[in-house]
Amino acid sequence: AQSVAQPEDQVNVAEGNPLTVKCTYSVSGNPYLFWYVQYPNRGLQFLLKYITGDNLVKGSYGFEAEFNKSQTSFHLKKPSALVSDSALYFCAVRGRDNYGQNFVFGPGTRLSVLP
Amino acid sequence: EPEVTQTPSHQVTQMGQEVILRCVPISNHLYFYWYRQILGQKVEFLVSFYNNEISEKSEIFDDQFSVERPDGSNFTLKIRSTKLEDSAMYFCASTRTGGSPEQYFGPGTRLTVT
Numbered sequence: 001a002q003s004v005a006q007p008e009d010q011v012n013v014a015e016g017n018p019l020t021v022k023c024t025y026s027v028s029g030n031p032y033l034f035w036y037v038q039y040p041n042r043g044l045q046f047l048l049k050y051i052t053g054d055n056l057v058k059g060s061y062g063f064e065a066e067f068n069k070s071q072t073s074f075h076l077k078k079p080s081a082l083v084s085d086s087a088l089y090f091c092a093v094r095g096r097d098n099y100g101q102n103f104v105f106g107p108g109t110r111l112s113v114l115p
Numbered sequence: 116e117p118e119v120t121q122t123p124s125h126q127v128t129q130m131g132q133e134v135i136l137r138c139v140p141i142s143n144h145l146y147f148y149w150y151r152q153i154l155g156q157k158v159e160f161l162v163s164f165y166n167n168e169i170s171e172k173s174e175i176f177d178d179q180f181s182v183e184r185p186d187g188s189n190f191t192l193k194i195r196s197t198k199l200e201d202s203a204m205y206f207c208a209s210t211r212t213g214g215s216p217e218q219y220f221g222p223g224t225r226l227t228v229t
Contacts, residue, residue, distance in 0.1 A: 046220075
């Protein structure tokens, strides 16, 4: 069975500082990995994905994530946080070995960037 | 860029009523999904649909729920006899093929059951 853990419910960071939102996953076989962001009363907005190739993936709004197969992690990072980055962040995994398989989302991490 | 659309954006209904949430997936996509997010909580898989039948469903997707592709463009989620705990954001998603890595999500329908 697939699962995703986001060990921190809340991450607080000062504006201008680097941020990290953690994600670990469990899936049989090789994963597809995704990060989505949700602003209040809005839908899911795609940030970035890991499919194959380079373990460091760059996405929207200056975010990046590093796929670490040995640690089964896919942490989201940004070198310099903005107040406007404050939102709810979801990590998601999808197994690539089962056709048509659904996403499994993590519980979400609320990021607060303080001015 | 093509996108998944959902209507309505917000639906308010009374407990016990039936609601139909509508989605228009991306036109050349073949696999369709519904997810639910109770306010501020985890996004949960409900059901996947391919070739006019359910391919997978979660334990949340009980007899109260049904899905349909009534024509070539719409994909609907029907909730019979709504309960207060059905209040949530409902997201539709689609993929071009089952092997495609990415699902494209719609903006969601917020369902409020009073």
